[in-house]
Amino acid sequence: MKDLGSLTYFLGLEVHRSPSGISLNQHKYASDLMATARLQEVASVDTPMKLNVKLRKEEGDLLADPSLYRKLQVSQFLQTLCHLHLAAVCRIIRYVQGTSARGLFFPASNSPRLATYSDTDWASCADTRRSITGWCVFLGDALTSWKSKK
Template sequence: MGFKQAVPDSSLFIRGKNRSLVALLVYVDDIVLASESLEIIQDVKKQLSTSFLLKDLGPLRYFLGLEVARHKKGIAVCQRKYAIELLEDIGFTNAKPVFSPTVPSHKLSKNEGEFLQDSSQYRRIVVQLSQFLDKPTDIHLQAAHRVLRYIKAASGQGLFFPSTSNLHLKAYSDSDWGACVDTRRSVTGFCIFLGDALISWKSKKQPTVSKSSSEAEYRALATTSYEIQWLIYLLAEFGVVHSEAVAIYCDSKSAVAIAENPVFHERTKHIELDCHLIREKLHKGLIRLFHIPSEKQLADPFTKTHCPTSFQHYISKLGLMNLYNPACGGILRDKTR
């Protein structure tokens, strides 16, 4: 049918360009089609139906747990339906809501609390807390329950992708040095925007122990630059040429100095070579590094715990909003479930 498999994502197939461009995304037996032309979409569906038994679900509303809605100002995505079903399944429909998913200044340890006699409920809940799956304790379960209580308060929270946003990337990179009290490994966190829309984020424990906070931040910068490179490749598949250097904002002056100055050999010679690829990205003009104050670091909630007020401040800066709230336009409020 003339489609080309995208190199950055093997599940994505693209044909044509500009106004005739059509994208086909496959997940097992689910397919999403996107194009400016409804006529092109109908033609692709007709061609597919000659070889496969298809069920046309019409305009995209749900996909892999995501609730999608179109608005004259853009596209909204949330997981309210999935969140409500999760709360019902665990029995937390009537739980008291909280407005941050974690207890401020509290770091969990594998040896904290009493081991659970039945860990089945914990195993059904956790994602980030999965590092304690082998022997969860009552303290870990309390932490998981707090996450559920936050989900109840934020079930309608979602992302909005404005139709008028520009197609320029910018990123925020952060780390929490020695965050894991058991392994002393640091946590990398980043968030990447396309214009005003948040499109990529991550919070993950680093594979090795860092000798300093500067090293931990440097590793986080490297991870962020890899994601940026992938996104640039992905944009190119859609015919979007990202010619400007991507700004990465970091709150560590020393990490920025290490990336920009290869002379710091004694401080970096033990770091894996793949981390130093960030210098190559800088030299080629793919990225630019900027220092910002810690209070303006939008990736901070991906690496550290915050009180509800601080957490909500960061959430609003990241562009998350309650898509069912009339104050936000009630984008999804009147949609058929």
């Protein structure tokens, strides 16, 4: 084994240590995502989606070249890739750009308190009428695990 010193970067996470605690963020990953989408010079937005937007499978014109959409590793609507879907992904990336310096902070003096929350939205998918459910887990004040699923 070889000692590589203090951990600064691991699996897309930047690690910063200080006497007050440890912080994790994905600023480099977000920057790489912006470069892939060719959105470096575009201003960030305050919300990931516009209010009450519900995307459907077959909505709008199909993309002539869906390679960018696939490079961004998006998993929704892969069978019918439309311009509206790509526009939504680009908006989400612009939101990530504005929040990329934010991250998780684990205070050194924080006593570990575990809290979990969950919610569901019954039959909210316009195409399949499937429900959407989600949950999150906090350790202290830091969100450590979450999931949203149709």
